[in-house]
Structure formats: structure tokens, C-alpha cells
Amino acid sequence: MTDDKVKRRLTTVLCADVYGYSRLMEADETGTLETLRRYRTAIARLVERHDGRIVNTWGDAVIAEFASVVEAVQCAVEIQQEISSQDSDPPQASPMRFRIGINLGDVMVDGSDIYGDGVNIASRLQELAEPGGVVISSSVYDQVHNKLSVGFDCLGQQPMKNIAPQTSYRVTLGGRTAGRGSVPSAESPTFPEKRRAPRISDRHAPSSWTHVVSDSLAKLPRPIAAALTVSAFLILINVFSGMHRIWFHWPVAAILFGALLRTALRQRPESNSKGER
Template identity: 35%
Template sequence: MTATQPEAQWPVYRRAARTVVVVDVVESVRLIEQNEEDTVRRWQAFVGEVVTQLLPQHGGRLVKSLGDGLMVEFAAVPSAIQCAIAMQSTIAKANQSRRRDECLYLRIGAHVADVIVDELDIYGSGVNLAARLTTLAGPGEIVVSAEVRDALTDGLDAEIEDLGDCYLKHVQQPVRVYRVGEPGDASVLGSAADPEALLPTVAVIPFRARVDDAEHAVLGDVLADEVIGGLSQSPHLHVISRLSTSAFRDRAASLPDISRPLGVRYVLSGSYHLVGAKVRLSIELADANTQRTLWAATLGALTNDVLAGDDPMVPQIVAEVGSAIVARELHRGATSPLPTLESCTLLMGATALMHRASFREFDRARQMLEHLADRHRRQPQAHAWLGKWHVLRVVQGWTLDKTRETQLAQASVQRALDADASCGLALAIGGLIQAYLKKDLAEARRHYEAALACNPNESLAWLFTSTLHSYQGEGALAGAAAQRALRLSPLDPLKYFFDSLAATAVLSSGDYEHAIELAQRSLKANRTHTSTYRSLAIAQVLGGHVDEARETVNALVKLEPELTVQGFIDRYPGQVSTQVQAYAQALRMAGLPA
């Protein structure tokens, strides 16, 4: 290079988390050979609409056009999947007037990863994986990685189907993949004749930070959780769980967009900002049906006082919101959150990880909860969730020592109750241990009744109560309790677990078709939950679908090859009920070995 020659200027690059979406045209070579000019013209029209309309609407960037495909990238997973669904919808409309052999079909793959980004391109193994995922998609399909699926809410962002572990070219280990599609009607409520449906229902959306501050981003969740805890003390309200309302964190959603999937009429939302040691919260309560604001306030407090439960701000919100909804003062109830933001962040992260299908992430949740429990020995939350962790370990089949896990679960719940004897979560999990691990249904009932006396809106207590009724042959009560649980937590990250147990409850009421629907919905989200297959097979036989039941049992024994009818009877908590023999006979008819 001479002194007069300018030095080459290379694009500046950086690392960033990006959702990479790869779009490929199915049988592009055949289409070009069939009618080159027409195919190119239609593809150019589609790319033009993507670039000028879809990408700006969803915050995406075109990385490259590949002749018969595209690569685009997004900062947020939900936006990426919404854009991918819109692409499939756009091409489907363009195909409406075409013969089948002329249609342009797309297959799309998506993965989120830390990649290298510059102004011209993106690089890294995550980009390669997104391209590999595309090969698993059929015409008109979208296939995504587990990392993408974990950032989506089933039924809200997309309809999600678990495809299991799949092998990809040049990828040594199998990859868990999911097929996603356009979300349908997310109605979660039961019959309008249900007397519980007459109670007003409220959702508290995590409060939004006015300034992007990662260090204090969790404060909005903590404040919302405190309000949920206070409102849940009222037997006159349905309060949607935080695990469901957190799906709307940082979303620009309208009131109808929130109320429809959650099945609520009233929505409490707002924003906060920090000024030194103080937090200032602006909130409003709205009627989603009329889209009118019913109550609004701007309140301030010392952040540490709010976290310690020593400031009247949260009880004031609870009282005024309750008065606006039911025209009477709510019973005030204080909660005891972990006293620091750092601990709250750990708790929220652990409860999310323990709901995932990966054992590595599941075990990471245990480490986080044990760390929290040791740091805050007089707070019940970490101990209660540890109890549930041990139960889930048995449920998932990740232990060979059920007796030890039972002892550890009971010890964790007891520590939670020693810290707070009225902790509804701990009481509900204590009942689960009695019913599922010890098969003491009378003691389980006492735990669930105590949990609901402390918190009438504890969704897990209602869910576990539904299975208790089913074990005792009380079908109508089981179905009613299951509907209450589903209504209180319609978007729970463990939704497949709610649907699975609800199927068990509905099965005992004799509504076999509804039980089949719930079980199939559960399996669509998680194809490795063996108890769901058992409930589905029984419902199919009793509903007259014996051939389908045999297929279900074939899938079940692949996951649990040692299972027998006698093993089912030994495991079933309702061994003294009249229905256990009917269920056992149904499994025999479906082909399960005796």
C-alpha cells in the first residue's frame, strides 16, 4: 500500500443476542425450470413486501437475499415469530389463484443466539443452526429451537408443538425443536353457567420501567407481585397468577389483547421510575370491555421500604383497586418478599428454569433455590419452591430414590411453613406431597383446604384439589376445581401440567371427549409427560376410541417401557376408588401389558 492509497475501511462489528430467521423456497429449482420469469417476478414481489412492510412492522432487518431465500434478524423473539407467521400468511394469499404445482411455499427456521453483527451481515454458529432448522420444516411450516420456544408464550405468541429431539447435519448432538404457527382463539374460561364465572376477574401486568435500566428491571415484577398477593386475599375476586401476567411484560398490547387470552375484565397496569432511593409508580385500573379507566394514581415510596413491606403504598393500591372493582374495601394482607432486588431476580429465574424440560436447567434451578434458602432462612418462598422442585423431580422420572426425594420435599415445605404458617404455596405443595408421593388423601385434603383458606386464588391448590376429587371418584367437584385452576392461571409456563391434571379431573366426571381434548393439548406442548398419555389412553377407550388408544399406549411404552397395568394401579393415588379398576381395564384394552 502506498502513501497515497487510502486504508480499507472494514465494517465495525459487535456481539449481540439476535433471533435469526432463515426463509427458503420449497422446490425453487423446479419452479424456475417450470417458468423462470413468472417465478422470479412473484418472488421479487414477496421480498418487496417483506422489506417495505413486514420487517418495519416487526422491527426486523434484512441481512441478505439468497436468490431463493432470505435471512433476517430481530432483537426480540416474539417479533421474529410474528413476522415469520406474517410471511407465511402473505405467501399463502399470493398462492390463492395459482395451481398447486405453481405455488411458492416457504419453510422457515429460527434460532436465538449470541452472534457477531455488522452493518452488512451476521456471523456465528447460531446463524448456521437457524439454517439447519429450516431443513426440518415442511412446506408452509416454521420450526424453531428450544431457545426460541422458551421466549414464547403458547397460545399468545404462537401455537407451539413439541417435535422432540432431532438430528441436524453437521450438528453432533440432537437438538430439541418445535413447530410454531399462528395463535388461535385463546379462550380459557369454562361455561358461563359456572357460578365462579360471575366473580370479577383482575390481571396485574408487571409495571414497566420508564428508563431502560437492567439493574432494576425486575422491580416492576416485584411491585406487581406484591399487589397480586394483596388482591388474592379477597374471596370475591379472581386474580390471575403472576406466572401468566408476566407474558405481557414489556409488550405494547392493547386492553383487548390482554383481556382475551387471560379471560379478564379488569386490567391493572402502569410504569415506574427511580429517583435516588425512591420509586415513583403511576398506575391505572381499566375496564377491558369498555376500555375506560376506572381508577388512577401516582404514588411514591422508598424502594427499600416497599421491598421490606414497611411502606403503605402497596396496601393503599390494594384497597383502592378493590373498592373500584367490588365497591367495598378489600381485606388487607401483607406479603413478605425477599428483601433485595438481587434475591428477587434469583427467585424469579429459578422458578422459570424449574419449569423447563432440560435437566441441566432444572438442576440449575435447584442450585439457585438452595442459595436463596440459605441466604433468607426466614422467608418461605424459596423453601416452598424447593419442595415443588423435589416433587417435579419424581414426576419427571429424574430420580431413582423416591423415598429420599419425599423426605427432602417435606423438609423444604416444613421450613417454609415454619417461616410463614399461612403460606398458601407451601400448603398446596405439602398437599401434593401427601397425595402423590405418600398417597394420604385425607392429609392432602387438609393441606389444600388450609391453602385456599389462606389464599382463595392459589391456582396450584385448586389444581391439586381437582386431582384429589378425581382420585376419590368425585367427578363433578373435580371438574369444577380444574376449571377454577385453569381460569386463575391461563398462561402459566407449566401450562401443559395444568392441562394434564385437568384432563385427569375431567376424566373422572365422565366427560371423555373433553378429557381427550385437554390431554392432547398438553401433549402438543410437551410430548414427554407420561401421565398425560395414561389419561389420554383411558379417556379414548372409555369414549369408544380404542384404536386411537392403542396408538397412545404405543407412544407411552416408548417413553416408559417398564410400565404395566399393575404398576399403574400401584402408583395411582386413588387406589381405593371404584374407578381404578375401570381405568386399569381400559389400559389393558389399549394394549398395556398386565
């Protein structure tokens, strides 16, 4: 065994980067640098508050790591809130905005620095975030989706440079991207139940059911899909007109029988024609 063996650990990596930094520097170098220093001070304070540590601050980027996944996401949202609240008055034409990516993964440790895919994925997720927003990996989502009073919009598998596609989630609050409202922990006793932000399953339930039903109908033969739609309307009419007299079963049965018969007759000539060929 040698002393130079690579050390590894599982950690939560937060990567923050200024959106359009080169453009901001070109417009106002002095003002941009002063703003960056002010925001970095705020970021360092929030990272320390959530038991994290700053790993690196090269260029306009900030890399931090956290032992707790929940603390990392809370810190990211509070960073965006803090930066938004520090906007100048009157607001600048091009305010400085950070994009943040968070990943839970294995990293290589070299002194106080960390390397590897765990860091690279966090950096790529940051590139997917909107200015003032936060994007997390699926490994982070699995740990925090039922522990924080925020919403999560699934972005699906996004292509990443030199990295296999990763499923990612946008952090939201009340239909808005994170960074535009307060996000206390769902377990916090000071957080009233009536102000709890809806989770993604609550906020998107109607649209999700609509998509599921429409997709299911689209896979069925057209006569059956039409019959099911008409049958559903008849059932609703019967329900709302009063269930003391149930009458929908007879017309629904006739409609469905006709649709099945029509589908069978349409498929039969098609199968015969295929056999002739």
C-alpha cells in the same frame, strides 16, 4: 487492542427459504422470479413493521435479524399468512412456499452482515420446517411460549448437518401449522379471549396424560399393572354410582394384595434360579 477485533452480539435470526425452488425455476423461470420478487417485497415490509432488518437475500433465501424474539416469531407467522393470502386464483399446481427457521443466539458482526452458529442454526431449523411452516429453537421457545397465542409442538432433538442436535419446536395455531391463520399477540387488547388459540399444554393434555399412565403401567410387573387397572375401574364405578356408599376399598385391597403376593412368588423362584447358576 486492535480495531479489527471481532464484534459479537446476541440477536434473533430468521431464515426463510423457498421450498423446491429449483423445481419451480425449471418449470417456469419467469413466473417463479416474478413471484419471488413479489413475496420478497412483502417479507421486507413485514420485517420492517416488526423492527427487524434484512441481512441478506442471496438466491431464494432471506436472512433477517430482530432485537425482539417475540417480534421475530410474529413476523414469521405473518409472512406465512401473507404468502398464503397472495396465492393466485385459480391456485397454481405448484405454489411457492417458504420454510422459516428462527434462532436466538450469539453472532459475529462484520459490517451489515452476521455470521456464526446463531445464523447456521436458524438455517438448519428452516430445513426442518414444512412448506408454509415455522420451526424455532429451544432458546426462542423459552422466550415466547407464554407471550404468543400460538401452539408449539416439540420436535425433540433433530440431527443437523455439521451442528450438534438441537431441540426444536413447530409453531402451530389451532392444530394447524403456522401460516394458515391469524396470530395476534396474547397481550393485544384487540384479541378476544374466546378466540385465543390453545397452547400446547392445553391441546395435548389428554393425550399426554394417557401416554404417562400407559408408560408407567408398562414399567410395572404385569400382575400389578392389571390390578391397578381393575382397581381404577372399580373406583370409577363407585364414584359414578354415588359416593354416599363407599365400597370400592375392600375389593381393591383384595386385588392389590393378590397381585403383590403373586409378584413376590414369581420373583422368588427367579432369584433362586439365579443363585444356583
